[in-house]
Amino acid sequence: MAKHVVVTPERWLPKGETEVTAGQHVPMVVWGGIVGEEARVKVVHKGQNQARAIFEETDTPSPHRMQIPCDRYDPCGGCPMLHTDPEMQEMAHRSRVREALDRAGLDDVGLGAFTRSPRMFDFRHVVKLGWGWSFDGKRSKVGAWGRRDRRIVPIPKCNVAAPVLRRVMTSLAHHSIEMGLVPYDPISDEGVMRGAVIRASSKTGEVLVTLVAGRIPKKLDELAERIAQDNGEVVGVWVHVNMDEGNGLFHADEDGSIGMKALTGRDWIEEELDGIGIRVGPGDFYQTNPAMALPLYERTLNQLAPGPEDAVVDLYSGVGGLTLLAARRCGLAIGVEAVEGAVRRARESARRNRLNAEFIAGDVQEELPAIAKRLSHPLVIVDPARRGLHPDVREGLVEMRPRKLAYISCNASSMARDLAVFREAGAIVHDPELFDMFPHTAHVECLTIVEFEVEEARRAPRRKLLRKG
Ligand SMILES: C[S@@+](CC[C@H](N)C(=O)[O-])C[C@H]1O[C@@H](n2cnc3c(N)ncnc32)[C@H](O)[C@@H]1O
Structure with missing residues (x-):
């Protein structure tokens, strides 16, 4: 060779x-x-x-x-993609999305605009860390899961992470190692530390730390105190227990909830979207690159163009940022999200911002039929996890025939598969637009507008679009 x-x-x-x-x-x-x-x-x-x-x-x-x-x-x-300039990163994203569309039989669908990230470094406001052993098994290591074999690679100078996250990462690694908090092994059920999710607010600079551990020894309280003392920006440290084998960071309970225990401080930091305060908690999803959230959300709403008498249904709504922005423009905004804590915080954000939004805690698959009964041809947003839409959700949407559907996705392959189903059902699939949510990675956020044909007779005057619940 x-x-x-x-x-x-x-x-x-x-x-x-x-x-x-x-x-x-x-x-x-x-x-x-x-x-x-x-x-x-x-x-x-x-x-x-x-x-x-x-x-x-x-x-x-x-x-x-x-x-x-x-x-x-x-x-x-x-x-x-760190070895390439932004122009080549755009070309690479376009070629990957193109291939995904072609593979799904959507070769006549084009590609729309590419919105660049305002920052190519320091843009990440969430980092995930793992704990593992050095090659000789003598030392604990804290860092990213390496690309070849998932061995831990310390990343104290990670320049895509916000500076405050670099400081908190380093402090957390230092104190956990000094205190002898060793990596957890789910097979032998020995050790403590498994991972951490550290999130900073791009508005306030405050930081929320979620530790993931195999057990909760007393020493974790001291670890939390030390991190909070070292870093004035840390407003809360929480712990989640995960004893599962496998690579998943969080373990969902039978009812789908993700258990959290307070070690110190509060359970939220606040982001801001065009004057709307959004609270994000320890187990919630929020956009990695917050500077790209508003351009993406505004473009989505400009494309859907809801009026004051329209209903907007935001499926997979997370902490409700997009739902609340929609609520400012439409008659009724409904968010559906599986993580209960995120729904609780979204409701709180709606109250604090005096916005008319309703949040349903549950699985989209189970909640969609009731929403379809309640609303006639609403405007719908879907922003699912990487696996895309469950077949029942695709079917439910085809039956519901939203007047317009905005499909937001960070995985062009699952998105293209789902769009092909909508097209097969007679919908018009517009050209996806691309948003550089994750510079230097192979991932890109896509926004695609889908229009279902709605019979005029069934398309009640807008005022009557909202049926009684
Ligand atoms: C990609 S995130 C989008 C969140 C939100 N749209 C935003 O922009 O911040 C996907 C969200 O869907 C939620 N989720 C995943 N599967 C779900 C399901 N089957 N039913 C309801 N929510 C789900 C996740 O908890 C996560 O908050």
Whole structure:
């Protein structure tokens, strides 16, 4: 096997690597390559179906190649596009979304505008950390799960994270190691620390820390106090217990709730969306790159264009940011979300902002039929997790025939699959627009508008669109 070969990658792959097929027995996946750039690569693995290689050098660098401003680029792997400029990142996103649409049979659907992130560094307002052992098993390590084998890679200088998160990460790693809080092993049920989610508000700079542990020894109270004392921005430290095997950070109870116990402080930080205060709690979802949230939400609502007599249904509403922005423009906004804490905070945010929004705690799959009975052809937003829509939800939406549907997604493949079903049912699928929510990664946020045909006879005057509940 030749260890070093010269290749020219042909396409971007879903995880941010590139692929070479020309002249290869099996497709070669190149880490650090750029499509169209001839480069020398080192082959690190040759299997029956795939070879893997790492970029080494090139005499003819792509004009889009950038100096990598991170010494953990390769072992961490969290920013696979860090070696490319924003223009190439846009091209790569476009090619991946294009492929997803083509694969789903939507080859006649085009691609709309790409909205860049106002910041390419320091933009992340949430980081997830893991605990693990060093290679020799003698020391605890705290950091990201590495790209090759999920071994922990410390990332104290991570320059995509907001500066306050870098400080809190470092402090948390330092104190947990000094206090002998070792990694938890779900197989032997030994140890304590599993992970942490640290979230900062882009409005106030306040930080909420959620520890994930296999058990809750007394020492965790001291750890929480130490972190809060070291970092004035930390307003709350909470702990979630997860003894499950596997890679999932949170364990959902039978009723779907995610248990949290206070170690110190309060259970929320506040974000702001065009003057609306939104509270985010320890187990809630909120956008990774808050500076992109408002452009995405405003574009969504401008496309749906609700009037004061319209109803907007926001499915998978999280802490309700988009629902509350919609409530300012329409007659009634309804959010549906599975995480109860997020729904509680969304209701509180509605009250505090004096907005007419209703939040339903539950599974979209189960709640949709009742909403469809209650509202005639409402405007609907869906923003599901990466797996996309459950088949029952797709079916329910086809039956409901929203006047317009806005599909927000961070996974073009599941989105394209769902859009193909809507199209099959006669809907018009407009060109997805792209939002750079996660710079330097292979992920991009898409917004697609879908229009269902609504028979005029069934399309009651707008005033009567709201049926009694
Ligand atoms: C991608 S997030 C979007 C949140 C929100 N739209 C926002 O912009 O912040 C998806 C949300 O869907 C929720 N979720 C996932 N599966 C669900 C389900 N089956 N029913 C209701 N909510 C669900 C998650 O808890 C999460 O808050």
